[in-house]
Amino acid sequence: MPGNVLVVAEHRDGDLKKVTLEMLGEGSRIAAELGGVVEAALLGAGVGALANPLAHYGAARVYLADDPALRKYSSEGYTTVLASLIQRTGPALVLLAATPQGQDLASRLAARLGLGLASDCTAFQVAADGRLLITRPVYGGRAIAAVREKTNPQMATVRPNVMTPLEPEPSRTAPVEKLVVGIGDIRARVVDLVQRPGRQQVGLTEAEIIVSGGRGLQGPENFRLLEELAEVLGAAVGASRAAVDAGWIDHSHQVGQTGKTVTPSLYIACGISGATQHLAGMKTARYIVAINKDPQAPIFRVADYGIVGDLFEVVPLLTEEFRKALGQK
Amino acid sequence: MNSIVCIKQVPDTGARIEIEEGHVVEGKLQYVINPYDEYALEEALRWREKFGEGRVTVLTLGPERAREALLQALALGADEAIHLADEAFQGGDAYATARALAEAIVRLGLEYDIIFCGKQGVDHDNAQVGIALAEMLNLPHVSAVTRLEVAADKSKATAQREVEEGIEVIETSLPAVITAQKGLNEPRYPTFIGIRAARQKPIRKKTAAGLGIDPETIGAAGARLEMVSLSLPPERKAGRIIPGTPVEACRELVRLLREEAKVV
Numbered sequence: 001m002p003g004n005v006l007v008v009a010e011h012r013d014g015d016l017k018k019v020t021l022e023m024l025g026e027g028s029r030i031a032a033e034l035g036g037v038v039e040a041a042l043l044g045a046g047v048g049a050l051a052n053p054l055a056h057y058g059a060a061r062v063y064l065a066d067d068p069a070l071r072k073y074s075s076e077g078y079t080t081v082l083a084s085l086i087q088r089t090g091p092a093l094v095l096l097a098a099t100p101q102g103q104d105l106a107s108r109l110a111a112r113l114g115l116g117l118a119s120d121c122t123a124f125q126v127a128a129d130g131r132l133l134i135t136r137p138v139y140g141g142r143a144i145a146a147v148r149e150k151t152n153p154q155m156a157t158v159r160p161n162v163m164t165p166l167e168p169e170p171s172r173t174a175p176v177e178k179l180v181v182g183i184g185d186i187r188a189r190v191v192d193l194v195q196r197p198g199r200q201q202v203g204l205t206e207a208e209i210i211v212s213g214g215r216g217l218q219g220p221e222n223f224r225l226l227e228e229l230a231e232v233l234g235a236a237v238g239a240s241r242a243a244v245d246a247g248w249i250d251h252s253h254q255v256g257q258t259g260k261t262v263t264p265s266l267y268i269a270c271g272i273s274g275a276t277q278h279l280a281g282m283k284t285a286r287y288i289v290a291i292n293k294d295p296q297a298p299i300f301r302v303a304d305y306g307i308v309g310d311l312f313e314v315v316p317l318l319t320e321e322f323r324k325a326l327g328q329k
Numbered sequence: 330m331n332s333i334v335c336i337k338q339v340p341d342t343g344a345r346i347e348i349e350e351g352h353v354v355e356g357k358l359q360y361v362i363n364p365y366d367e368y369a370l371e372e373a374l375r376w377r378e379k380f381g382e383g384r385v386t387v388l389t390l391g392p393e394r395a396r397e398a399l400l401q402a403l404a405l406g407a408d409e410a411i412h413l414a415d416e417a418f419q420g421g422d423a424y425a426t427a428r429a430l431a432e433a434i435v436r437l438g439l440e441y442d443i444i445f446c447g448k449q450g451v452d453h454d455n456a457q458v459g460i461a462l463a464e465m466l467n468l469p470h471v472s473a474v475t476r477l478e479v480a481a482d483k484s485k486a487t488a489q490r491e492v493e494e495g496i497e498v499i500e501t502s503l504p505a506v507i508t509a510q511k512g513l514n515e516p517r518y519p520t521f522i523g524i525r526a527a528r529q530k531p532i533r534k535k536t537a538a539g540l541g542i543d544p545e546t547i548g549a550a551g552a553r554l555e556m557v558s559l560s561l562p563p564e565r566k567a568g569r570i571i572p573g574t575p576v577e578a579c580r581e582l583v584r585l586l587r588e589e590a591k592v593v
Contacts, residue, residue, distance in 0.1 A: 012494055075460070076469065100492045103456050104472045107423075111461035116424060116553025119455045133557060138453050142346040143353070145453075146557040187469035188501035191487075195495045203493040209593070233593065251475075251512040252491050257342040257451055258364050258511050266592040277342050283565060287590045289582065295570070304568035305585055307578045317579040322593070325583050 003036025006091040006153075008082065009054060010102055011044065016053055018206055019097040021165035023158050024058040026124060027095055028166060033126040034092050039063065040174075041085060043078055045071035048176070055174035058166045062174050063089075067181040072190040073101055077183035079108045085179060086113065091153050093132060098157035099205065106157045116149035118156040120261070122284075132156075140257035141280035160205045161263040162284075196252060202236040204253065209266045212238030212255055212282070216271015216292065216311055220248035225312070226270060229319040232328060238262065238282075240272045256281030271311045274299030291315065330383040330483060332373035333444045334407065335430055335459065336366040338391050338398035339452040351559050362398045365447025368509035371516040373445045374406045376479055384408040386439055390418050390429055396532065403527035404519040411437065415536040420549030423453070427461035429537075429547040434466065436540045441504055442483045448473045448508040463506035470506040471499045475513050479503070 005027035010017045020040075027038035037060035042050055044066065051062040065081045082105070086094060096102040096109075098120040110117035123135035132154050138145045149155070204210065211230040213223055223237065230237050238255040239248070255262055256278035267285035272278060274290070274297055282288070283302055290303035291314050300306045307314055322328075340346070340358040347354040362370070373385045387402040389395050390413040399410035411433065418429050434444070444466075446459030456472075463470035475496070476489040480503075488499050488507060537544050544550060571578045571585070586593045 075472075079464075100473055100490065104460060107457040107460035107472075108464050108470070110457070110553075111424065111427065111464035114424075114553075116422060117455075117457060118554060119423075119457060136454075137562070138559070139340070139346050139353075140342060140451055140454065141562060143348060143559055144562050145559050147554050148557055149554055151553045188471055188499055188505065190497050191500050192498035193492075193495050194498065196491075205493070251510075254511070266586065266590070275343065276345065283562065287586070287592050288565070288568075289586070300570065301567045302565040304590070305582055306568065306570045307575075307582060308570055309575050309578065313575050314579060317575055318582065321579045321583045325587060326593075 002090060002092055003031060003034035004089070004091040005031040005034070005036065005038045005093045005095060006086065006089065007038060007040045007059070008094065008096045008102070008105070009040050009042045009050065010097045010099060011047060011050055016050055017097065019099065019158065019160040021057045022160065022163035023095045023097065024054070025165040026158065026163040027093070028058040030093060030124055030126060030132070034130065036092060037061070039089070039091070041065070041082060043070050043081055051174065051176045053168070055172050056168040056170055059174050062176045063179055064176050065179040065181050069181060069183050074186045074189050075104050075108045076186050076188065078105050079112055080183050081179060081181060082109055083112050086153060094153050094155045096157045098159045103157050106155060110155050115151045115153065115155050118147050118149065120159050121156045122159050122162050124156070137261070139280075140277065141261060141283060142276070159261070159263065196250065202234065204236045204238055204255070204260050205262055207236035207262070207264050209233045209235035209268070210238045210255070210262055210264045211235045211268045211270065212240065212272060213243055213270045214240035214272030215242040215246070217243060217248065222312070223249055225315045229268070229315055229322070232319055232322045232326065240275070240278050269299050269303070270315055272299055273297045274302065330376045330380040330442050330479065331440045332377065332383070332385050333434060333439055333441045334366070334370045334373045334385060334387045334402070335444065335446045335462070336370065336387055336389050336398055336402060337363045337447070337450045338389065338395040339363045339450055342451055346561070348559055348561055353559070360394060360397065362401055363447050363450050365449060365451070365509050365511065367516040368511060368513045369445035369447050370402055370405060370407065371514045372477060372507070372509060373443070374517070375514065376443070383442075386411065388430060388433065389413065390426055392419065399532050400527050401519065403530045403532070404523040405517060406523065409530060410532040412532055412534045414534050417537040417544040418548050420552065421547060422552040422554040423455040423457035423461060424553045425547050425551035427458045427465055428551055429542065430458070430462050431465040432542045432547070433535065433540055436542070443479070443486070443503060444468070444506045446506065446508045448510050459506050459508035466506075468505050469501045470508065471501055472508045473510040474507050475510050477507060477513065
């Protein structure tokens with residue numbers, strides 16, 4: 001349908017990712033303006049049970065490709081399934097998550113269909129002519145672009161933690177249409193998934209709270225202080241480029257240019273001075289807290305709340321205060 | 330092992346971006362090789378050295394100034410460079426750029442076991458070109474790679490990539506496109522001898538017409554996306570410094586985050 005929005009659901013360990021719910025919420029809003037509905041594409045093996053939560057969060061129809069061949073993600077296989085679905089159903093807009101998997105898939109899919117693709121988008125507006133005006137940060141967040149696409153369907157990847165999901169309605173159901181899967185020859189395939197060294201559980205880009213450390217930590221062992229605070233808050237641990245380049249923590253924790261762009265509700269920067277590259281990656285956090293012994297540090301110019309002090313003293317105290325306030329021991 | 334490395338010249342990541350009339354003010358900017366492309370180039374050089382044979386060809390699409398990036402790549406050890414320098418190539422989006430690179434690679438008959446790209450340009454942050462290039466050349470790809478092993482017979486490679494759940498291990502047949510993530514390697518620095526040698530190495534400049542590429546398929550004409558406006562992000566206002574002893578300040582911060590900000 002020309003006014004429909006197709007959301008490609010991303011899931012992990014039998015649960016929908018939060019960004020999927022966010023895309024359904026934004027997709028519903030856009031579809032309503034276009035006179036269509038939001039639909040979901042669900043790919044995997046043994047994932048049929050996720051059709052219900054997709055409906056609860058707004059999907060009016062679920063296209064289900066459930067096949068052992070789709071158990072592990074492959075760019076080529078998933079592209080083939082989605083390309084034929086999109087060609088058949090002709091939505092106005094296709095949304096995927098701006099995650100490692102979603103971006104990988106969207107890029108290949110757009111090229112296969114000869115379509116434009118707006119990456120890592122943070123806002124959508126339906127213009128007077130019914131086309132979308134899409135907002136996306138560029139230059140690592142140092143500038144904001146508004147773009148339009150010339151091809152149909154329009155396609156975008158959506159930055160996690162930006163859009164608002166609908167309130168779930170457990171009574172809502174959606175018809176499930178099963179797709180016949182023929183994925184052909186896969187040349188690049190996932191053979192294994194290994195856990196990252198370290199204890200981090202919460203993904204940085206989806207985290208509500210991030211506790212982040214920089215050069216002020218003085219060494220790898222002191223990330224322990226941040227991990228303790230993060231554990232109390234259920235937060236993810238981030239790092240500045242300085243800490244990553246010094247080899248104190250793995251690159252997967254890096255926030256800022258050549259690392260991740262994050263939009264948590266709360267970002268606690270400990271011993272981070274606030275270089276342009278770093279600020280670009282976290283400036284859209286809802287609240288920023290800075291802990292730094294240098295009152296002139298640029299991080300204080302973007303922080304909502306600041307404590308000027310020695311992080312080795314302040315961070316453990318803060319951990320203790322949160323523990324008390326949250327009733328933990 | 331033969332490689333093609335697609336590189337882009339971009340403003341330095343630390344540079345302050347200024348915008349006038351919807352365009353980035355170029356005059357004051359320092360330009361560098363896109364950081365992710367440095368990892369791509371380094372990986373290509375290392376595999377050429379490991380195999381002890383083959384060539385590394387760097388390919389860029391960009392204005393006249395992009396020649397500087399090619400010279401740097403040659404100084405680092407690339408064997409030859411190709412510059413797609415033509416008004417017809419300019420103003421494209423990720424799709425049109427991938428199309429131009431794909432056409433050039435085919436029409437020049439470049440030989441490769443792997444095409445390396447950075448995982449994204451730190452200017453437009455599309456993270457698309459390398460993957461789209463793979464699709465257009467009908468090659469497999471692995472994106473955002475942090476570790477690569479190429480089989481001795483160059484028929485396949487094993488790559489690792491970061492995903493939110495951990496590290497994916499992917500096996501791909503070759504030839505393939507590999508896009509480089511930070512962590513893949515530690516790029517080398519140019520040496521004086523390398524810089525001198527670069528001047529003797531060929532930089533082939535190519536136009537769309539010279540390559541026989543239909544100008545309607547590339548650059549602004551071939552783009553699927555158009556930029557409507559470009560602006561600076563809203564400035565954040567500085568908040569307040571919480572006074573008091575460390576204990577007092579921490580207690581007050583916890584209260585503010587819970588009662589005022591309501592984020593904890």
